[in-house]
Amino acid sequence: DIQMTQFPSTLSASVGDRVTITCRATHTINTWLAWYQQKPGKAPKLLIYKASTLESGVPLRFSGSGSGTEFTLTISSLQPDDFATYYCQQYDDGLNFGPGTKVEIK
């Protein structure tokens, strides 16, 4: 069973900051990784799949990178709408989500 970890668990940032979230897998998953954004009381929203492919309609300030066991989600300039919780999800062997990273206002 492939387990996912994310850090930090909480991140305090200001509008305009560059933000990076890291996701690690216990086994190599090539680039079979997706990222989601979830706001309170709402369903998750797909941001990125295959580690770095931006879902249609997602702002270009979001980007993903990595392969193997370590991945990052970067927001180049944090906007007010970006304060949310972010989850990674592997789909190399079954499907597992990371525990989430909450991006909060500093």
Place this chain on the structure above:
Amino acid sequence: QVHLRESGPLMVKPSETLSLTCNVSGFSISSDYFWGWIRQPPGQGLEWIGSISHSGSTYYKPSLKGRVSVSLDTSKNQFSLKVTFVTAADTAVYYCASGDGYRTPYYFEHWGQGTLVTVSS
């Protein structure tokens, strides 16, 4: 555009079976995609439960296998989830979702709004 909406009882008694249905509009579930269920206990993270392909192949989280089942009803364009012998640990917001895949499900592009199911006597 694919729209999904969960329906089913909001409360289930311990040891009984939780049953939810996801009604799909805007796309035929027998045409393509994988159709899945994800849950989120209050204040916690996301947990994939299981998925079914448009042709009826099923995939389950190993730790839940044997207690969960996902099925398609193409005549009603909906798919369903059953979780047997529920406990308080099954209390969660349950989401249905659809997404891409090849032989196995990948990620989820479209999500329902979610429905909170509480297990309580």
